[in-house]
Amino acid sequence: MKLIEKKHLVAWGAFLLIMLLMPNFVSNGTLRIFIFANFLAIFAISWDVLSGRTGYISFGHPFLIGIGVYATAIMSKRFGMPVEYSIPLAVLITMLGSVLIFLPALRIKGSYFALVTLAFMELAYQLVQVVRPDLTGGTRGIFGIKTLTRGAENGFYMSMSLMFAVAFSAWLIMRTQLGTALSALGMQEESLEGSGKSTTKLKLAAFMLSAFIAGLGGAFYAHYVGAIAPRTLFDINFLFTIIVAVLLGGSGTIIGPIIGAFFLTFLLEFLRPYLPGAGRYFIYGAIALLLYMYQPKGIYNLLEKLYQRWRGGAA
Amino acid sequence: MKPVLEVRNLVKRFGALVATNDVSFTLHEGESMTLLGPNGAGKTTIFSQIMGELQQSAGSIHLYSEEISRLKPAARIKRQIARTYQVPRPFAELTVLENIRIGHMPNSIWDMLRQRPDLEYERQLAHKVGLAEADYERTPAELSMGDLRKLEMARSMACKPKIMLLDEVFAGLTAAEVSQISELILKMRADGMTFLMVSHDLPALKPLVDTAIAINQGAEIARGSFDQVMANPAVLSSYLGEV
C-alpha cells in the first residue's frame, strides 16, 4: 500500500481542472453560489479536522471563524492595515484564540466539551456587541471592509483556490502518520496514551490546524463579503450548516465535507424560488436529519458503496 | 543482574477501598515475574500505576533508578516500558497494520508529519506475534479474541519496550494460540526482554516465569518461586475464597 497513490492525484487533478473550467460553463449567479459553497467547504474541513477526527465535538466553531473575521475586519477597517498583514495576523490570532477552547479539552470530554464550546460562541456574540462597540461595530457589525475581488469570476477563482489549497494540504496531512494518530485519538484516547503518544500534543495539533483553517477561511470571507454582523456569524444556524455539511458529506474524510458543503449550498439555492428562508432551513434540516439517522456515514460513503457494487457487478 | 523496575511501598486508595496496599518488589533485567491473585486482587491497578494511568496514593516507582511517579504515560513508555490491556482496546476503525503503526510512530508531531510509516517493520511484527497476512488490512471488528490479543501484543511491542507488563495474556485464547504466545514470550525472553505478567492460566504461566508474588485485597501474601507461592496455604485459600 502506498500512502499517496497515482489515482488519488489524478482525482485531485481532475477536480481542480473541473473547478478551473467552471466559469466557462455556468452563469455568474451560479458562480456566486459556488463561492459560498467553497467557503462553507473550508469551514466544514476545519470542523472535521478537529471534531470528525479527534471526536472532540465543537459546537463553537463559529467562535473560531468569528475571531478570524473580526480580527481582519477591525485591523483593516479601523486601523487601515493592509490586507497582506491583516489576514495572516488574523489567522495567528484565531490560533491563539483556539487555545481558549483547547484548554477545556484537556479536562473535559464529550457532552461537557461540546457545551463549553457552545457557551464560547454565545459569549463571543454577547462580547462583540458590548465591548468596544467603536471597534466591533456593536450589534450592527462592520461594513465597508476592503474587498479583495470584484465580480463573480474573480471571487470564484479566489475562493476556489483557497478551498483547493486547504483541502489538498489537509488531505496530505491526514495521509501522514499524524493523520492516523489524530483518527486514533477519536477512537481510543486511552490506548493512544498507552502507546506512548502524548494526547495533549496531538489535541493541540488538531486544534491549531483546525483554527488555522477556520481563521484563514474567516479572514478571506470577511474580505469577500465586505460586511459582517454578529447575528449571522455567531449563530446557531451557521454552526448547524457547518456540522451538517460534514455529516452529510461524510466525516473523517476531506472530500466528504466538500461534497456536503456543495450539496447543502446548492440545495438551499435550489429551494430558494419555492420557499422563504425559514422554509428552506426547514426542508434541509429535515433532509439532514433523515440522512443523518439513516446514512450516518454520509454521502461519500454511499457513493463509495454504490461504486463498489457497480464494480462488483461489472466484474 | 541489575534492577530495572523498583516498586516501593505502593499504595492506591479508591475512597475507602485500598486497591494496592503497601506493595514492594524489584524486577531485574531479563527477569520474568508474575503477579498472582484472585479477581479484584489489585493486579491491573498496579499495572496502571506503573504506567502512570493511575496516580498512586503513596510509595515510589523507579525505572532504571529514576523516579517516574510524576511522569505522564508517554514519558514512561519512552523510557522503554509498555503494557498490554486485559481487555484489548484497539483503534476500531484502523487496520491491523495501522494499529501497530500507532505504537511504532514517533511521539513528536513534526516527526509524525515527516517520517513515512515503516511498513516492513509493521508486517514483520504482525507476523512475529502470529497474525495471518490476510488480516493485515482488516479492522479489529473482523478479528477473533485471540487475534485481538496478538494485536495488543504487537501494538505494545511496537513501542520498543525493554520491560513489558502483560495483563491477562492468555484470556480468550485457544490452546494452540496459548502455546503460540508462550513460544513468542520465551523467544523474547531469550532476547533479553523483562516481563511482568498476569494470567489466570496457571499451567501456561508456570514455564514462563522465574518469580511470583501473590496478592490478595491489594496486599502481598506470598512471594518466591512459582511453585513455592502456589504451595502457600494463604495463596490457595485466597484463590479458593474466590469461588
Place this chain on the structure above:
Amino acid sequence: MTQIIIQGMLLSGLYALIAIGFTLIFSVGRVLNLAYGAYLMIGGYVYFYISQQLGLPKGIGLILAAAVGCLAGLLKYRFIAKPLKGNHVAIEIATLILAIVIQSAIILVFGESTKILHSLVPGIVRLEGVTAPWSNILATGLSWVLIIAVFIFVRQSHTGRAMLAVSQDPKGAAICGINGEWINMVTWGISGLLGGVAGVFFASYTQLSPFMWVGPLIVTVAIVIVGGIGSIIGTLIVAHIIGFLEVIVVSYIAPELRGIFTMLLIILFLIFRPRGLFGREELA
C-alpha cells in the same frame, strides 16, 4: 436588597423549572438533549396561538402547551433517542439538527419577529418599593408546585423510583425487571411537559421569539451539570446561584453584561468543576 431577593427568586425559580425537566433526561438517558430548548419554544408558541390568536382562556393555553411539549418529548424519544440508542454524540447532533428544524418551522408559521405574551394574570405587586408583576409571581409559584410534584413523584411513586434505578444502573435495573422502555418514555414525556410549561413562563418573563432557546439551553445544561447529574436538590441550588448572580450583575454592574457574565460563569464552572459543585458523578 428586597429588589434583588424578589428578582432573584423569580428568575431562579424559572431556571430551576427548566433545569429539572432537563436533568431527568440527562440522568435517566445519559444524553444531552439539545432540542430541549425547542420545548420552550413549542410551549411558548402553543400558548401564544391558543390564548392570543384564538383568544381561548389562558388556562387552556397553558395546558395545551404542556400537552404539546409532552407529545414532542415522546416523539423525540421514539424517533431519535431510541434508534440512536447509546450513541451520545449522534443523539446530541441529531437533537441539534431537530432544534433547527423546529425553529424554522416556527418562523415559517409565526414569522421571525418577537412577540410579547400578555401576562397570565393582570396587576402588579408593590412590596417595600419594589414592584413585580403578579404573573411572574404566579409563574414562580407554579414552577415550585411543579418542581415539588416532580420531586415527590421521583421519590415516592413506583415509576419514579424505577427512574432513579435506571439512572443509577441501567443494566441492574433491567435485571430487576424494570421496563426501561417505559421508563424512558415517561421520562421524555415529563421532560417535554415541563419544558412546554417553562416555555410559557420564560416567554412571558422575557419575550417570545424563534431564537429564544439557545441561551436558556446553555444555562440549563450548565445548571444540571454543575448541580450534579440527576440531583434535583443540586439542580435547585445551582439554579439559584446562577439566577441570583445574574440578577446581581444586572442591578449592580451593568444590564448589558448579563449574558456575558452568565456564559463566563458557565465556562469556568465546566472547566474547573466538570463533575459538579458537589463532586457527585462522572459522565463522559
